[in-house]
Amino acid sequence: MLLPGSLSHSRTANQTSDIRKNLRVRDPSENPQYDPEKTYCVEFEVLKASKACRKEPNYKALKEGERVCVRCEAEALHEGLGWRCQGHGVEGRITRWSALSARHCHGKWLRAQAEPDRTCSARTCKNESQFIFV
Template identity: 40%
Template sequence: MENRLLLCSLAVLVLCVFTSIGREIHKPRNCMEKGQCCTGQNNTCFAHGPRLDRNVNETQCYCDANCLIMGDCCIDFHETCKAQNCKVTEWAGWEECDNPCGIGSRRRIRKVETFPENGGKHCPVLKQRQACVGDGLSEECLQQDLEFQGEELRERGQILPVKYGIFRSSKEYAPWKGILKNLYGRNYNQILKRATYYSTYLITSTRDACFDKADAPWANFLKKGVHVCVECQPTAMDRDRGLRCIGHGVKNMLTEWSAVNVPHCRGEWTMQKPHESGTCQQDNENAFIFI
């Protein structure tokens, strides 16, 4: 009985030795023998063979994409694990403007056809967005126009000479002192999509309080019958009112205006033409900005 047990133990030992030797003999020496190419960094994705960096002191070479950075790829990496760049479809058409009644944005997309592998080039941008203006032809827009005009007719535009506009962007001046504090609102330091716009207004009435002010001589130009140019700068635009200046008027309709920091200096005017993108002439004494 003891002899049988001894022979059995010897057989198991021999089997283990041969198994161990077999494993040593069949260790993969490159990526092809390993039969594996891995993305990113994968420390288990290695073989036992020569490396591209010819470092004979290391016994392992790697078949993951990160080996290109580490310099420890197996010698056949470029042949066996050929890089595959990302491939994408053509751009789809632009979607409709997300605001059919005014300024908004629209986007277009493209999709991935082939994802990158083995250190191939990453995928490019898959989404693009750009500013747009809705056509304003829907019934909803027409109704909004009536509502907006009613709101705009009730507003009073507050104005300052156009020369003060430079204080909004120049760092040479202290913006929170005196009359300059009126130049900044909730949108200060925010990036807005709408550019500066302007229009021309005919002053139809002016209070006597506008004239002969030693500390505000610019108010003397706000006389009945005078045409003035008034611009709306992004800093003064109100998001809640559709990204526009309060009191910017309605074409051919009578609305109110007032001069900032000139007590009781106010009046009425009519907007002569639709708003246009651009600015008033900086050296024009009849040019102003909304605040």
């Protein structure tokens, strides 16, 4: 599941604006193995996107053939996934995505890099990640 990258700064602004509280997700910082420095970005090539995405200003970048950057922030890391975000994809395999705030916006993509980028330096990530994992 994705949210627009513009919401990234509000996720850590304070405890009341943290999206995880509303979704009833466990706080990873309560785990002694948690490391907030493990955030990373993943670049994807969009293979298919529903027509509903075109109607949503925050999701217009999700077009067939486009490359997008998705940031995996510390708040979205899962211990059971080796401190990775759910949905970060597998190299060479098509995976599905859906937009959390636009329920009919969904599609398929392919991870465009072998390993996640800890510095978020990919071409599509330079200015700011376009999306964040939830």
